[in-house]
Ligand SMILES: Nc1ncnc2c1ncn2[C@@H]1O[C@H](COP(=O)(O)OP(=O)(O)OP(=O)(O)O)[C@@H](O)[C@H]1O
């Protein structure tokens with residue numbers, strides 16, 4: 008029986024990377040060249056070939072999902088090897104019970120002792136053991152059973168400090184932006200004193216003060232935030248030689264994936280662990296020790312979180328032994344791409360070639376030319392979503408081997424998922440929003456929908472409770488409790504209590520005024536229901552409640568994203584008005600409920616993946632759609648004026664293109680709603696940078712190159728005439744009519760509600776044993792005669 012070697016599935020350069028035993032090694036290579044594969048095989052090789060104890064290996068991945076996948080792969084590699092050694096046959100040919108036993112032995116012996124995870128998960132484990140040895144400059148103490156505070160815990164703590172303990176004006180010192188500043192400081196490795204030193208103005212000094220109290224509070228709660236999980240180990244390693252020496256001895260082989268996206272504090276941790284704090288390279292002892300990092304500077308996309316790809320470029324300087332042949336001994340380049348067709352790869356290479364800030368490298372295809380890349384120009388964002396979903400349906404239908412899980416839709420910002428989710432849902436195609444929430448599940452969308460619901464139906468107490476103090480208007484929890492208790496005792500809807508000023512003054516005391524104002528806001532818009540359009544009410548509510556203003560004032564990435572989502576809901580209302588000819592808020596709300604109805608989704612694990620380009624790093628899919636390829640969206644507005652930001656956006660586009668294995672589609676809309684207005688959109692600069700011969704356009708003609716690079720684009724704000732509603736169907740529906748639905752099968756109408764444009768129907772589908780209420784203008788139904 009021939010022994011299969013771990014090295015068989017690797018090319019010569021990968022093999023070199025895997026076999027390199029001690030000392031530093033940097034693997035730089037483009038996307039899909041097998042960096043992650045080399046890293047995984049290297050772990051297996053260290054254990055099998057060099058008898059390294061798995062407990063001496065530390066491997067850092069970018070996400071928890073990547074860590075899980077890496078462990079599974081290593082387990083598989085070992086199990087394959089051992090099946091050959093012990094039974095002389097491949098793992099797949101073992102009896103299932105035998106295979107399970109073998110895998111569980113591999114798990115116990117190899118996988119469990121390995122340390123594979125993200126920076127945060129790995130270093131929180133170290134702190135679980137050693138945090139009591141950490142000496143805080145102000146004498147704060149933490150114990151091993153510390154809690155890790157999530158983002159919402161942290162937010163409320165900082166809010167409390169800003170408004171209650173330090174009595175600061177929370178419009179000037181918005182808790183979220185204060186939080187962001189503190190997080191930044193920790194990522195730079197700054198104490199409160201350092202922060203004050205670097206930002207000696209009033210704002211800097213005040214934030215440093217909040218930072219100080221915040222650390223006190225964290226310690227009082229025996230809690231740490233995410234940034235502390237990195238920053239405290241750095242300090243601990245610097246101040247306690249014994250602790251550092253212990254972990255330095257313990258982890259003799261350190262491996263880091265996606266090294267281009269590490270930040271300075273993370274680098275510092277890796278450096279300390281590897282060198283035991285020794286600053287002189289000539290004194291480093293590499294016996295039975297290695298540091299192995301893999302990365303691609305062209306895929307560095309987290310600058311906004313402090314990632315710095317010069318860390319990758321300086322690897323040899325930091326760890327190399329400085330010998331004349333240092334370069335070749337400490338760096339391996341992988342030059343073949345195994346993932347994508349030659350066409351996709353040529354497009355990626357041509358695009359990234361436009362960046363000036365990069366290390367030249369070669370990335371050759373190993374696969375055949377494949378299909379051309381298709382670029383679709385849609386009239387607007389809904390037509391774009393329809394094109395994408397139609398293409399997915401067509402490809403899935405054509406080939407029995409293709410499943411929903413083979414498709415990914417990648418976009419620049421989360422808000423863009425909405426039209427795609429709507430169309431997928433309409434066709435009952437299962438999908439998952441990776442690393443994010445489905446549009447209608449997002450907090451801000453639920454908040455704003457709760458406002459709309461409360462205006463339409465003030466008896467909806469759940470909605471009222473959701474927004475009564477959102478944005479904060481000084482109505483505390485105890486007041487809210489009193490109000491709800493009163494409603495419960497009298498057995499009346501909360502609104503009945505709220506709308507009675509006498510009761511409010513009785514129950515709410517000092518908070519009576521904001522409660523009354525809140526009620527007046529809702530009442531005012533409730534009275535407008537008959538005459539005002541949904542968009543007018545939405546706009547009015549967003550303005551009068553201060554919701555949007557509150558988001559804008561926070562001035563953080565996250566708040567901006569939320570504001571974009573809220574505006575996207577406004578777009579949905581605008582679109583609904585135009586297409587359905589019914590501008591009422593009630594009609595829009597029922598449409599929203601239908602759109603977010605989970606019943607329309609099929610069960611099963613095969614799902615179309617929707618995600619931002621950032622979340623797609625490291626992943627691969629047979630078919631990829633890169634959507635919203637428009638100036639100002641991708642590249643985003645900021646990048647139009649800033650050459651460095653434009654290069655980061657281009658790297659993001661390179662990441663997106665290189666996720667595709669077989670087929671790649673681009674799409675853009677010639678008109679898109681931005682902030683409610685229809686605006687003419689200009690195709691992305693990136694499209695014009697792709698070789699024309701690789702691209703098939705749906706409309707003849709070339710993609711115009713946008714104006715000179717870096718200038719802001721004149722975008723027309725005049726809305727164009729709208730095409731006729733796409734979904735309107737003039738069909739008449741009556742009780743007893745028979746129809747067919749692609750997912751629910753055949754059924755007959757049991758009720759017809761409303762008339763004309765506002766009709767909805769209840770349909771009994773015997774096949775699924777359920778009755779569904781459908782909007783015949785939207786539902787994909789076919790009348791049967
Ligand atoms: N030597 C090889 N022979 C055949 N296939 C390979 C080889 N090396 C890698 N692959 C395959 O190529 C694809 C890309 O590999 P991998 O994910 O390791 O690349 P990567 O360099 O980490 O990509 P990224 O930069 O996107 O993270 C995977 O499907 C992998 O199984």
Ligand SMILES: [Mg+2]
Pocket residue numbers: 042043044625
């Ligand atoms: Mg990878």
